Structure formats: C-alpha cells, structure tokens
Amino acid sequence: MTDALLGPEPTGRPTWGMWVSDHPQLVLGSVLVLLVVVTGIIEPRYLTFSGLRNTVLLAAPLGIMAGAQTILMLTGGIDLSVGMIATAAAYVAANQSPSGAAIAITAGLLVGVAAGTVNGIGVGLFRVNPLIMTLAMSAILLGLFTALSFTVLQGSTTVGRLISTLGGGSFLGNRIPYNALVWGGVSLLVIYGLRRTGLGRLLYAVGDNPTAVRLAGVRLWQVHLAAYAIAGLLAALAGILLAGRTGAVDLQLGVNFVLPSVAAAVIGGTSIFGGIGTYSGTIFGALILGVLATMMTFLDAGQAIQQIVYGSILLGLAWLYARVTSSS
C-alpha cells in the first residue's frame, strides 16, 4: 500500500516522474550518497567513521522529531510545538536527573505525552486547526517554561551522565552513536505501526478521506488524540537526546528543529495534505538534512546561508513532488 503512494501514471511512454514515483527510496538514497560524496570532496576527512558518525549524531534527534511530524502530516495535521515539547521534556528530565536516569527520562516523556494529548484534544474534539492549536501550545509552553526556569526549574540545566551518553556518546570504538541506536528502535516501531497496525491504517485513511473514515464508524477524535499523543512522546524523546548531546538545557534547545522536522518529512515524500508518505522516506530526509548541515559547517556557511539553502531545497522539492503527483 505504502510504496505506490504517488499514484499511477497514465499508460504510455515511461517518464522520469514515473520512475521517481515508483522508486522514491532509491532516488532519496542516491541524493544522500551524492551529498555524502560532495561533502567528502569538500572535506576528505568527512569520509571516515567519525565524520559520518557526526552526521548521524546530528540527524537522530531530528529524525525522531520528524517521525512525530510524519505521523501527523499523514492525518493532514502538523505539529509546530515539537520544538517546545522537546525543550520542555529536556527541562523536566534535567530537573529529575538527580533521581536517576530512569525517572528523569520517564518524567520527560510524560511531559511530551501530556502536551501532545492536549494538542490531540484541541484538534480532535474541539476541531481547532492543527497549525493554530500547536502554535498556541508552543507559545504556552514557552511562557510556562520561561517562568519555571526562574523558579522551580532554576539550575535544571544539565542532564545526568546516562542521558549524556545516550544523547552524545558512541560505542564500538567511538563509531556508532547511542542515539542512532535509539533512533533505529524508534524507526522500527514507527514503520511497523504505520504499516501493520489498525491505528496506522487509520492515520493514512484520515488524511485521505476523513468523511469516509467517519462514515465507516470510526471516532475520528480518537485517531487524532492517539496521533498527537504519540507525536508528543517522540518530540519529548528527541528533546531528551538533544539535551544529552548538547550537555546543557536552555529555552532555545528545540526551536531550530521545527522547520527541519517538517522539511525532513517533505523531502522524504510525505504530503502535507495527508494520506501519503512513509517513515522510511522521512529517515532519508533527516539524513539528507544532516549531511547538508555538515557540509555547511565545512563550507563555513553562516546560519543565514543555511536557511536560504534549506528554503530553496524545500521549494525545489515541493515543485518536484507537485509535478510527479499531478501528472497522474
């Protein structure tokens, strides 16, 4: 079901667009390899284990956050609060770190589920537009945690050793980051969930034709609630890993991840109109953005240049996907 998502082409001469839509993973993989090679030409040291490891280290939290985005975009929704949910979870995990990593991680994840659940109630039950709902959630969390950072969360700026290792450490002779392991586990769960569970099927169907799903006897709000709660959980996990990697928690921790999380999903072929996309595509999207970020660092490009490059890539892809899908 998920592989022929870009729809059929009219019969006749096979087109480049047709090939692209039939082999999305192959195309994304080629782009990724190309970018890695180009980066390697710019900086030969990149093509080593530690060079590549850094890309994965960068891409893992983004990939997990983009998983949240993919799930919601499939339903026709979006989550602009992933960044602030990540930040909030990181704060709480830092605050609870003295009680041990298990409690700290659990508390952080619960914050994410709670915020996601509120998003889900707003979108599912009160029919608030997802953009508005999650933008509001983001603002509320920012206000709340700004206030808390001066009071109860004062000094909660570092996470415990185990979280630091999980977010920033590597194993096998410093070759494989632990956060890649976490990302791998998350990936398996998300891919399995989308392909093989009833909820996964409904996420696609809701984005495809919500009326059909409602008339089929499904309570739409339950699907939305589940989707936003899971998205909150993933954003929180990404935030905790991020805190472990950077070693410090501040209010800016997650903000720069919101647009890249959408971008990773879009690059991977997920439609913002819902019903179309795969998490495996998003994984490629996150890796591509990770390599790009590394390349920008080697080129010594400032934040401004990076933003322009990201924006251009997004526009180019939107154009490409629109062409591929409209020709069917």
Added chain:
Amino acid sequence: MTERTPLVELRDIRVAFGGVHAVDGVTVDLFPGEVVALVGGNGAGKSTLIKTLSGAHPADSGEIFVDGNPVTITSPIDAKRLGIETIYQTLALADNIDAPGNVFLGRELRTRFGSLDDSAMEAATRKVMARLNPKFRNFKAAVRSLSGGQRQSVAIGRAVHFNARILIMDEPTAALGPAETAQVGGLIRQLKEEGLGIFLISHDIHDVFDLSDRISVMLTGKLVGTVNKEEVTKDDVLGMIIMGKLPGQISKSELEELHT
C-alpha cells in the same frame, strides 16, 4: 403486506438546516426482500432522509423502528450494529488505500498478535468480489486507480461482507457507464433475492421501474406518497416528482404539460 413487520420504518422524520426544512415529516418503510425507490428532484431531501437512518446525520425528531422495535441512531456505528450499511452518493472510499483496506476500513481484521491481517482481509475481499464483480482483479492497487464501477463494487462489497440486512444506496450508478450500471442492477436483484431490504435513491426513472417494488416520492422535504410499482405508470411517477400530485389527481392538461 401490512400484516408483516417492516424491516425498518422511519416515522415522521424531520431535519432542518437553519431555516431550511430539508426533511419535513416523512414516513417510509421497507420490508425484507424489498427494494423501495426514493425519488424526487434535486434538493428534495432524499439524501438527508437516508442519512438519518445511516447515522451520518441524526434526525431532529421522528422515530425509527427496526424489526418493529424503536431504535436510536446517532452515529454510523449505531447503524452498522443494526445491520444497516450505506453506499453514499459521493463514494466514501479512502483513495490511497487498496480495496481490502477500504472494505475493512474501521473494522480491520487482526492477527493473534494484534497486527493487521492483510492476507485474511484480502482473502475475504476476494471472496465477496467473486460474488459481486468476478472481473475485479486489482486487490493491491490504491482504489484511486480503479474505474467508477470497480470503486462502486468495493463500496458494495463492504456492505455485503458485513452482512447488511438493510442496504441504503444513494445514487449508486450516478458515476457509472451503461455496462457498469447494468452490473449494479444485477447486484441489487441478487441482494434482494437474498432477503435484504434496499432503499434505492435514483434519478433514473427506468432503473427505478426496473428494480424497485415500491416508489416513495419526495418534493421539497415532504413525502408526496408511496406507490406500488405495479399499479402506476412512469407518467404517474413523473407527475408526483414534478407536481407533487398523486396519480388520479393529475389532470389531462397537466399530463400534456409533463410531456412538453
């Protein structure tokens, strides 16, 4: 016919949208093995009436009886529990999902481990399609790529698989070509033969005479009347649809007007 208990009876149903009385005190019934056609011009209130039975849009007031028992239908789930399945005018399919996924939408089969049982769903869909549309082959393609007739068989397959007792079809052939229309007609006869009760909404007066036992005519939200097909002519029904007059009430000059 009156001594038997109707399979379903809608009594004095009313639905208003703002100031518009879309359905204004309509009473219709349906017996097992019977096809009742609901006809009337555009905006007469046919779709709105059947939505009160399918649970898509509950009635403001009125009563619904199934097997003589009063029932409350406030959602599609309520209707499905009562064995009421609906094929909607605008096809209620998820375009990017395949035929088995659509047949089982919201009622997916699971394996022992709780995951989707795609092979069981495909097998069941093949079974029901073998009955409905033996030429149907595309079990793995997104229904977006299917023809109108194939998509309609998927929608009907869903109703049949879940053992509907009461089938509502809202213009099931509106989007179909002649051959596919004939196929759906054959299907309706077959299901009727099996004892289902069918409400058929159609604009095609020939289809209506071909397939139905009784004809209920609506005009601007009100029921003009219900007639036995055997006892009326097409002109009689056209008079009901256009002028809101029962057969016999219609004058010769009005009848001539109908034909101009």
